[in-house]
Amino acid sequence: MLIEERTAADGDLTALLDAAFAELVARYGPEGRSQVRAGARYLVASVDDRAVGCGAVQPVDSGTGELKRMYVLPEYRGxxxxxxxxxxxxxxxxxLGYRRLRLATGVRQPEAIALYERCAYVLTEPYGKYVDAPLTRCYAKALAQQ
Known part of the structure; x- marks a missing residue:
């Protein structure tokens, strides 16, 4: 497996983001797609030259980043x-200097919740647009500094 940074305009990344959004619509209905902030950095995971997963880190403030767009094609899960x-x-x-990462996921994504909890993310109070979103779960994790 190869994990590398890609730009937002990358075709493989765009296809993965479209697949991720389609899955979210299937699980939650047609809620709008939230925008990723300027300055977000994307990673794509490839297996045998096929892009199979992606994720992004976007800036929140000088010490905090937010995970966005974590997704792996269903046939490559597990x-x-x-x-x-x-x-x-x-x-x-x-x-990038972030001391903390935060993220939001949903109750209809138990596999994502399990992953984040296994990887030491801690349930936190909802933030931003997620404050009044009952199907959302917010997590955070302190990062080891390099």
Whole structure:
């Protein structure tokens, strides 16, 4: 498996983001797609030259980043790709100087919740647009500094 940074305009990344959004619509209905902030950095995981997963770190403030767009194609799940991608995103965030990562996921994504909890993310109070979103769960994790 190869994990590398890609730009927002990358075709493989765009296809993965479209697939992720389609899955969210299937699980939650047609809620709008939230925008990723300027300055977000994307990683793509590839297996045998096929892009199979993605994720992003976007800036919140000088010490905090937010994980966005974590996704692995269904046929590649259960192979440790999401955990490797999450680890690489944490490493990227720490390298950018973030001391903490936060994220939002949903109650209809038990596999995502299990991953984040296995990887030491702690349930936190909802933030931003998630404050009044009963199907959302927010997590955070302190990062080891490089």
């Amino acid at each position: 192979r440790g790709i999401a955990k490797s991608l999450l680890s690489a995103l944490e490493e990227l965030a720490a390298g």
